[in-house]
Amino acid sequence: MQQKYTPSYPDLMEVQFAPGEHNSSLRAKKSFSTGDVIADLSKAYFVPQKTRFTVQVGVDQHIELGSDLVYMNHSCEPNAAFNVSSEDPSQWKAIALKDIEEGSELTFFYPSTEWDAAEPFECKCGSQSCLKTFKGAKSVTTDTLKKQAYISRHIWQLVEERDGGEP
Numbered sequence: 112m113q114q115k116y117t118p119s120y121p122d123l124m125e126v127q128f129a130p131g132e133h134n135s136s137l138r139a140k141k142s143f144s145t146g147d148v149i150a151d152l153s154k155a156y157f158v159p160q161k162t163r164f165t166v167q168v169g170v171d172q173h174i175e176l177g178s179d180l181v182y183m184n185h186s187c188e189p190n191a192a193f194n195v196s197s198e199d200p201s202q203w204k205a206i207a208l209k210d211i212e213e214g215s216e217l218t219f220f221y222p223s224t225e226w227d228a229a230e231p232f233e234c235k236c237g238s239q240s241c242l243k244t245f246k247g248a249k250s251v252t253t254d255t256l257k258k259q260a261y262i263s264r265h266i267w268q269l270v271e272e273r274d275g276g277e278p
């Protein structure tokens with residue numbers, strides 16, 4: 112049974128709770144334009160280990176979002192991103208990659224931050240370009256990553272190491 116829900120960003124987003132394991136999602140409570148900041152990540156904090164609920168922010172650094180943002184699901188055609196490329200954590204933001212209508216699900220491309228998934232899953236995003244499984248950017252070709260509007264700096268760094276200097 113779900114406890115009383117207090118939204119973290121009541122004017123911006125709300126969790127749509129769904130029965131079953133990990134089936135809930137995050138919906139926009141207002142429209143956003145491409146490039147808008149959806150929310151800052153000021154409630155986030157560093158954790159020592161990755162889980163299915165953490166976001167990777169560096170080659171070996173992970174955060175818990177500490178807010179409703181943790182309910183943002185993965186999509187292979189996302190409308191949002193966690194821009195964690197700044198060296199200054201106060202600059203980390205959830206941003207809109209597309210125009211987003213009120214009521215739409217907010218999604219991000221998990222390989223944009225995650226190199227090696229803590230817990231891989233079969234993707235149910237249903238988009239035309241669905242990659243079918245999420246295992247982390249490590250398992251995604253460089254060409255596929257380049258088609259995304261946002262990939263974080265640490266992921267490009269790790270791709271460069273994987274590809275032998277050719278990002």
Ligand SMILES: C[S@@+](CC[C@H](N)C(=O)[O-])C[C@H]1O[C@@H](n2cnc3c(N)ncnc32)[C@H](O)[C@@H]1O
Binds near residue numbers: 133134182230235236
């Ligand atoms: C950070 S949680 C996101 C919120 C989650 N839906 C929940 O209700 O707790 C990440 C987990 O959600 C599920 N998930 C997220 N995006 C998904 C997708 N596109 N297809 C299938 N499962 C997904 C996976 O179980 C994943 O490990």
